[in-house]
Amino acid sequence: MTRKLFCEISPLTYKISYESHILKRKITDVLKTHIAKDKEDSKLPFVIFEHQSLMRRRLRKVPVPVEEAKVNNLKIATPKVDRVLIKPGETFSFWSLVGRCTVQNGYQSGLMVANDGQLKKGTGGGLCQFSNLIHWMILHSPLDVVEKYHHEQVDMFPDSDRQVPFGSGTSIVYNYLDYRFKNNTQTTYQLITYVGDKYLHGELRASELPKNTYEVKMVDEKFVEENGQVYRCGNIFQYVLENEQIISEKLIKTNHARVAYDTSNLKVYKGNTSTSPRVG
Structure with a gap:
């Protein structure tokens, strides 16, 4: 019989x-890690990238109370990151700034994605939308992602109103599945994050414009x-x-995701992608 790990005993x-x-x-x-924690009320002068993410998508499988809980959770978390400076040599850590999501801290039960890809409810659910927003902005900068997990x-x-490529999101669990990036440049960067009426908003700012x-x-x-x-x-x-010319490219993610909804109206290829598609 396989011996149980300590964490599996009880x-x-x-x-x-x-x-x-x-x-x-x-x-x-x-x-060992120089975590970014200082904030500056005034905004750094240069906007490197900005993005907004729709908070209420009104998907059929997601009840309205769950979406409203997510909005509540985002309203609590975004001020904890807003105005943070990431100085040269510093590492941004999502959980180091946001902290643990508890009922005592005002967090509600929102939608989460379990390790097996299934939906579940949990305290602080929905904050992956926040780390997704930050990650999307960082991908448009010279900052280096040093820790990221996928669902x-x-x-x-x-x-439904998709604005970013499928598969570009993040998976976060306090505090061992973190989202982190490091500033290996000589420029100071700043994150601006806030919740509006409909959208989660973010700006990545800098003390000077990057070369690229x-x-x-x-x-x-x-x-x-594949196999049905x-x-x-x-x-x-x-x-x-x-100067608007591509000088390098990097593969960020390869998707091979099982589709969990009706595909009858999609163009679907049989077997390998060189065969003719099946049109629903």
Whole structure:
């Protein structure tokens, strides 16, 4: 019989293991990582990239109270990040700024994605929309993503007002699944984040303009049927431009996501992507 891990023995040992992991990471950050924490009320002069994300998408599988809980959670979390400076050599840590999501801190039960890609409800649910927004802005800058996790590759909802490529999101769990980026430049950057009536807003600002500009695009996206299951496939690339000319490209993500909704109205390719599509 396979011997159980300490965290698998009982709910108590799981709690002990979980809390010890959180404490260990906090100690490591204090001793080894220069985490960005200083804020400046005034905005840095140059806007590098800005984005807004619709908070209430009114998807059929998502009840209205759950979406409103997400909006509440975003209203609590965004001021904790707003105006933070990321100075040269510093690392931005989502959880170091936002902190733990608890009922005592005002967080409500919102929608979350479990490790197996299934939807569930949990305190602080919906904050991945916040880390998604930040990540999308960082991809349009010279800042280096040093920690990022993906949700299980499941395409759960049909596209509805999609503004960014599928698969470019993040998965976060306090505090061991964090979203982090490091400033390896000589320029100071600043995040501006706030909640409006309909949208979650973000700006990435800097003390000076970078030499290059950045674009992020989905390439060769298609739906492919494999052994009776439809998958959403494609590649996300980051392009670095100088004087509007591409000087380098980087593969950010390769998608092979199981589609969990009706695909009868989609163009679906059979087998490998060189075969003719099936049109619903």
